[in-house]
Amino acid sequence: MCSDPPSSHVSPGYKLLHQPYQMAGLVDNALMRRTPGSKSMNMFSSQFLSCVKLAVAASLPIMVATPTHASTHGANLTYCSEGSPAGFDPAQYTHEVDFTANTFTIYNRLAEFERGGTKVVPGLAESWEVSPDGRTYTFHLRHNVKFQTTSFFKPTREFDADDVVFTFERMLDSNQPFHRAYPVSFPYFSAMGLDKLIAKIDKVDPYTVKFILNEPSAPFIHNIAMEYASVLSAEYANQLLKAGRPFNINQYPVGTGPFVFESYTKGKTIRFDGNPNYWKPGAVKLSKLTFAITPDPGVRVQKMENGECQVIAYSTSMEASDLAEHRDVAVLSQPGFQMLYVAYNPARKATRHAAIRRALDLAINRDAIVQAMYGGAGVAAMAPIPPTQWPQLPNRKQPVYAPQEARKLLRNKGHFNHFKMVLLAEPVFPSYQGEKSVAEVASGHRMMAEMLRQDWKKIGVDVTVMQYGWQEYADKIRSKNFDAVISGWRGDNGDPDNWFSSLIACGNKASNNITGFCDPQLDKLLDQARVESNAKRRQDDYLRAVKIFDNKKPFSPVSLSLARQPVSDQVTGLTIEPLGYLRFDGVGLRTSIQP
Template sequence: MAHHRLLRSLRVTAIAGVAAASIGVAGSAFAQIPNKTLVYCSEGSPAGFDSAQYTTGVDFTASTFTVYNRLVEFVRGGTKVEPGLAEKWDVSPDGKVYTFHLRHGVKFHTTDFFKPTREFDADDVLFTFDRMLDPNNAFRKAYPVSFPYFTDMGLDKLITKVEKVDPYTVRFTLSEPNAPFIQNMAMEFASILSAEYADQLTKAGRAADINQKPIGTGPFVFRSYTKDATIRFDGNPDYWKKGEVKISKLIFSITPDPGVRVQKLKQNECQVMSYPRPADIATLKADSNVDMPSQPGFNLGYLAYNVEHKPFDKLEVREALDMAINKKAIIDSVYQGAGQAASAPVPPTQWSYDKNLKVATYDTAKAKALLGKAGFPNGFEITLWAMPVQRAYNPNARLMAEMIQADWAKIGVKAKIVTYEWGEYIKRAHAGEQDSMLIGWTGDNGDPDNWLGTLLGCEAVKGNNFSRWCYKPFDDLVQKGRTTTGQDARTTIYTQAQQIFAQQLPFSPIANSTVYQPVRKNVVDMRIEPLGYARFDGVSVK
């Protein structure tokens, strides 16, 4: 112990010497970041900055891709994975052991509330994952929270141990091979935290500060947050990806009203905005100071049938309700041309997408006959839930619900439209209160399992499987897809799963929307992120 402490005091002295010598260097490093400010008009206030606790794009944009890094990362504007805080990794022949070789010389942020005394190493990786894996972890006891993605994806059971081989090598052991594992490790919950900072907070009795005053190794350093108003970040002068930080100040101007976001963008009060309404697209395209890049969204808006509620347990009923919806009219009115009719439980841009799925054509008379055959010649009464918020996959759920309500009335089905505040809506839906509900998904990691397993697997029935549909032939394929390696072999499995989905119809796919990213013309290299968040590393302002 004494020996250990002596080493530490030697190291601290050495660090103090280095710090004194490098003040000039830090100054010049900071000078390398252009003195530019970028203002982003975002659509909502993050609930916090501890990525592992959250599941929404609002939270991820404000924390994951600004403040933190992960062992592996998604390339900007894509779903491919590249090295992050791990320079490389090896996988054992049986597919169960992943060894990550960590990057040297990575610094944690220095702020007015934390001054690191050491660089990033294996201890930080151990702390990050141990906190999610071990209910008795000291920090988790000091600040008890849940980790929805980590547990929804079954990673708490999949990862059996995380070990430090040496200060720059970490070994993960899995209970079985898992094809999407590396893609999953690039996700938001896997953002690496500072063990030293967590330790400092615990000692001070302020563990919850990790969610309000974040410390990471990422491109931007958190400065301040005023809920419903602004978040301020500074470019990180010590960022390990040299030359990737091109703005010295990044400001989030929190603007929930999409009409106000458009005005602010037009007046140059912000240079980038989130989620324009379909109705504003023409105005923005006409503005000579604004660019409007767009691409087919990596998303799906759909109508889920809760198969635990009668009569949705009957296939003919689900088929009749699906056939009675005029989806073309919805694409025209709700998406206003910025979307395409969906037929599968995954978007067309997802590898393994089956473009040959049979889709029923809109046919009121046939739908009515099917209902009669199912024993409901006079229809029935149900609830139809509509989201209160605009999402990439559904710009206007209320209007969509009203159109579906009118379509169903033609076959004798009376639907009562129900809505709640967004957090409440999701919470009640997880509890299974809905009969039918409008919801959707933007992919998280580019892997088909993130659609088929997350939205339709048996393990997700109390999570994101809002149809509460657990069907063994389908679920067996999902499990097989996870343990099979190679994209071709997995595509065969997922094609079969999609065909079962189309036969059983636990939800009606409605649309894949087109995603627009309005930016001022002086913004350089802002990319549309298919996974639904915004990123500002690599972005500059002319």
């Protein structure tokens, strides 16, 4: 049921996670907040955004575009997706369902994430440079890039600076003509603070654009590689504006991407043709790409087993294991971008000293927790950032489970006898429960808390586990009335600042520093890294920050989900994307499969 959240809890930009809870334990993705930039997101607002998206999606008609171009390679791939997209204008949305369907099929961005990683590579901009003061980014645009030709739009020119200026000014300036005619919100753009960061955008010449920022921002490149920054056609927008149908930009999309929109039947299919004029040689290996919208995960698995789908949306650990036994299916896996952790309150006597926090960390049996919570779909977290996040940490070892060493640390701090602490577990809401009841999911929260309680009891710590409803929980967080709290985070833009600053920066620079931890030396390094445009110096800043983190231990990383992607063994080139969406550029089939 959709209801308006309290206004104090609304913060746009959350990507609601729909991964089912694993049956080998209840993996609580309610903890995994997909929070853009430095703006926090809570459970009420994610439910609210979902309702908005449902309302928008319900208004979309059957949309058909007659193909006006030749086919590419004759290979036809069907992807069984988990839901209908709310629309095809990426800047309006915040969900992987939307982004898989619209962003990485139809569009490109100035800079893009490499396939299967978070490294930023050239996209529609073939190169860029940053001014010495870090406030001006100059992009040199790619030549000979064609917009897609469809039955509803036939471009008369190629991609150029006008398209970049239109794309960003539409989000930046509420008085821009297209924005006035079609006044929608841009949740990611706003939530990441780009509406305040970008001072102006200058067209230097047809293939050069300058972004002037109000302050230096090293994460800016990662931010504009995100989905909402997909470049639109200014010529197509002007055509829609003159026809009085600007809203069609969300229903009949045009971009420069690898696939051309053909048709969309809500709740059933989305059909694309391979783009024969795509600017990236060899990236389009499919003639046709079909999204067969299949909300039921069990039905998706059946369709894959029957050969009706070559790729399916996420599956549970049990389903992935069953599919792995199927001779025609491969299950790809790698550590994901979702982390569970335990944060310590530095203002409380029990967790005030770094040595005590390190002792608590040493006493956590991560392997046991991962097995209970995830089954085969998780791994122990080794650092404050995932292993797929730049900068990769050299020679990082598996976390040590050393209760005897933990007891020794406590004795050195004068804790010869038991001392007490309160562990707070997050509440659970129906919008996160998937097919499980609230009670079942809550028991997953409780399970992890109880396992931590048992671990810490072994070193002489008497833990009281507390789990409340949302209002009481929020009151406890605001008043810092706890010693430790189980929480979670999910990175969303591939920049390390999205982890470090969000979780451990001082004051209002951090969106999820719920304990109020603040270390001036560490904070200075994070501030420095945030504005450092030199990649090597920036990496060194973060490596030094990790050393301080290990010593101060503001939180204990506990586990990472294991992303699993079932694919037919006929599929080639598919990679798991750390940021949660799927991409079909570079994907092909060993044999031609007819739809």
